[in-house]
Amino acid sequence: MTDAVQQVAAKPARTGVISWHSTPRRVATIYLPLACFVVVLLFPFYWMTITTLKPNHELYNYKDYNPFFVHSPTLVNVKKLLFDTEYPQWLFTTMSIAIAATVLSIFASVLAAYAIQRLRFRGSQWVGLAIYLAYLVPPSILFIPLATMVFKLGLYDSPFALILTYPTFLIPFCTWLLIGYFKSIPYELEECAMIDGATRLQILRKITLPLAVPGLISAGIFAFTLSWNEFIYALAFIQSSEKKTVPVAVLTQLVQGDDYQWGALMAGALFGSIPVALFYSFFVDYYVSSLTGAVKE
Amino acid sequence: MTSVAESLGKTSVQPGPIARLFDWKPFLIVICLLPAVGLLTVFLTYPLGLGVWLSFTDTKIGRDGFFVGLENFASLARDPIFWLSVFNTIVYTALATVLKFGLGLWLALLLNEYMPFKALIRAIVLVPWIVPTVLSAMAFWWIYDPQFSIISYFFKDVVPIREQNFDFLGEPWPARLSLIAANVWRGIPFVAISLLAGLQTISPSLYEAAMLDGATGWQRFRYVTVPMLMPVLAVVLTFSVIFTFTDFQLVYAITRGGPNNATHLMATLAFQRGIPGGQLGEGAAIAVAMIPFLVAATLISYFGLARRKWQQGESND
Numbered sequence: 331m332t333d334a335v336q337q338v339a340a341k342p343a344r345t346g347v348i349s350w351h352s353t354p355r356r357v358a359t360i361y362l363p364l365a366c367f368v369v370v371l372l373f374p375f376y377w378m379t380i381t382t383l384k385p386n387h388e389l390y391n392y393k394d395y396n397p398f399f400v401h402s403p404t405l406v407n408v409k410k411l412l413f414d415t416e417y418p419q420w421l422f423t424t425m426s427i428a429i430a431a432t433v434l435s436i437f438a439s440v441l442a443a444y445a446i447q448r449l450r451f452r453g454s455q456w457v458g459l460a461i462y463l464a465y466l467v468p469p470s471i472l473f474i475p476l477a478t479m480v481f482k483l484g485l486y487d488s489p490f491a492l493i494l495t496y497p498t499f500l501i502p503f504c505t506w507l508l509i510g511y512f513k514s515i516p517y518e519l520e521e522c523a524m525i526d527g528a529t530r531l532q533i534l535r536k537i538t539l540p541l542a543v544p545g546l547i548s549a550g551i552f553a554f555t556l557s558w559n560e561f562i563y564a565l566a567f568i569q570s571s572e573k574k575t576v577p578v579a580v581l582t583q584l585v586q587g588d589d590y591q592w593g594a595l596m597a598g599a600l601f602g603s604i605p606v607a608l609f610y611s612f613f614v615d616y617y618v619s620s621l622t623g624a625v626k627e
Numbered sequence: 628m629t630s631v632a633e634s635l636g637k638t639s640v641q642p643g644p645i646a647r648l649f650d651w652k653p654f655l656i657v658i659c660l661l662p663a664v665g666l667l668t669v670f671l672t673y674p675l676g677l678g679v680w681l682s683f684t685d686t687k688i689g690r691d692g693f694f695v696g697l698e699n700f701a702s703l704a705r706d707p708i709f710w711l712s713v714f715n716t717i718v719y720t721a722l723a724t725v726l727k728f729g730l731g732l733w734l735a736l737l738l739n740e741y742m743p744f745k746a747l748i749r750a751i752v753l754v755p756w757i758v759p760t761v762l763s764a765m766a767f768w769w770i771y772d773p774q775f776s777i778i779s780y781f782f783k784d785v786v787p788i789r790e791q792n793f794d795f796l797g798e799p800w801p802a803r804l805s806l807i808a809a810n811v812w813r814g815i816p817f818v819a820i821s822l823l824a825g826l827q828t829i830s831p832s833l834y835e836a837a838m839l840d841g842a843t844g845w846q847r848f849r850y851v852t853v854p855m856l857m858p859v860l861a862v863v864l865t866f867s868v869i870f871t872f873t874d875f876q877l878v879y880a881i882t883r884g885g886p887n888n889a890t891h892l893m894a895t896l897a898f899q900r901g902i903p904g905g906q907l908g909e910g911a912a913i914a915v916a917m918i919p920f921l922v923a924a925t926l927i928s929y930f931g932l933a934r935r936k937w938q939q940g941e942s943n944d
Contacts, residue, residue: 374766438662445659470873470894471914475674498671529650559759577761599762614750
């Protein structure tokens with residue numbers, strides 16, 4: 331701990347002002363612990379992948395085959411997942427629900443963030459604070475009353491149950507993120523437009539929004555990922571197999587009885603993770619910056 | 628700014644009555660806040676109140692309940708499984724939070740160093756947090772398999788220090804610790820990346836000043852890094868505590884509360900009693916019992932946030 335701390339504390343060292351760190355010491359105090367972290371953080375994914383690729387005789391025989399490697403890779407498990415289960419259907423459902431919930435949340439959040447940050451009315455901070463507090467209400471304490479509401483509204487087992495409830499955790503987060511983003515756009519630009527006779531809506535549409543595109547992308551990818559990963563509402567409000575989302579379906583539909591088909595299960599877990607991982611890899615910079623930005627806000 | 632004026636020129640000469648209505652500030656404020664506030668009121672505030680009401684009724688699935696006063700809470704108070712779940716939740720939150728922040732801070736300090744492929748490493752580190760929790764939990768379920776656990780294999784055959792397989796999920800304490808390990812694994816990236824953001828806002832000149840004053844490495848950490856990191860730490864800590872306390876997915880995916888209810892958290896118990904069990908009133912009571920803890924955590928966050936203004940020398944806006 332202290333070693334790593336010293337490294338950081340001695341940050342000026344790299345500017346060449348004061349330097350006493352040798353390469354072996356850096357290896358021991360930085361690269362080695364960092365390598366351990368990376369290995370531990372990634373190992374479950376490696377394990378998921380090779381389990382997917384292993385044929386059954388290899389999967390349950392550690393004596394003859396070293397379990398850390400695949401000796402005769404096979405796509406049987408993947409084929410089973412894609413063609414013998416409703417996986418493509420689950421993927422499509424999850425994608426549509428995530429997109430619908432994201433669009434709805436971004437629409438609501440942009441307007442709310444604009445009103446709070448730019449229209450500046452009395453009590454606007456209080457509305458902002460209330461929306462921030464809404465983010466602190468976890469789904470675990472809402473799903474039971476929401477389940478009764480979903481029953482009463484006749485939305486049980488319908489994708490609309492999820493599209494309408496996901497914004498409860500998406501809107502607070504996106505609004506918060508966008509308020510921060512709008513704050514960074516100079517207000518003078520809007521004043522200029524106002525002097526030129528633009529209406530408020532024109533200002534929002536033609537000046538503020540185009541400048542806030544990176545913020546919108548950040549909020550969008552976050553909302554999409556959060557909806558993709560949501561579990562408890564999807565578990566409680568959806569019953570029929572073909573309407574389930576990927577995380578719920580992989581856990582509830584692929585586990586049958588006590589005889590776990592680990593190869594197929596891990597294939598399901600892997601293929602449920604790949605879409606978000608891909609999505610993440612395209613937008614990684616937005617991701618890191620919005621996560622850190624949101625914390626700093 | 629001429630381009631702005633030109634692009635707006637045509638429409639702004641004679642705004643119609645609807646355009647003028649949309650330019651009237653009070654109306655515009657209401658219209659802008661309506662979607663967000665409406666959705667949150669209907670699907671968040673109302674259910675929150677409804678949940679408290681349900682906890683005082685004997686509602687079951689498919690049947691409206693009657694007001695029964697504190698009966699649900701009284702029966703929970705006599706229920707050893709409920710108390711076990713409270714105990715588990717507190718142990719789970721406390722241990723997982725301490726480990727997540729200890730290791731997360733360490734990782735953040737490592738990532739703050741200058742090194743090649745820094746962006747790539749940072750991107751990789753965040754992966755466990757991106758992937759759906761249930762799916763990575765399934766990987767852990769398989770890693771914790773009693774017969775084919777890779778960890779057992781490692782300690783039996785690669786580094787032969789054990790004779791038998793680990794029984795990760797069969798006994799109460801090993802099962803709890805296994806769940807905590809999985810939660811820590813998933814939580815480290817978020818803590819590390821957030822704290823890294825905090826570390827990067829600390830000006831290097833503060834460290835230089837401390838070094839000129841002869842501060843040791845530990846003193847620089849204790850008197851520069853820690854106080855400057857406090858505001859971010861407070862926010863991240865609140866989030867982490869709230870979402871660990873109400874965690875559901877990991878436990879549901881890996882043990883479903885077993886063996887013999889030994890790993891139930893309050894959230895999983897509320898789900899089990901409320902949705903498959905059909906006792907919505909009782910489930911709601913368990914969920915409501917979590918609220919006092921959450922309020923306490925939020926208040927801590929509020930005071931943590933209040934501290935940041937003077938520490939960073941910002942005005943109150």
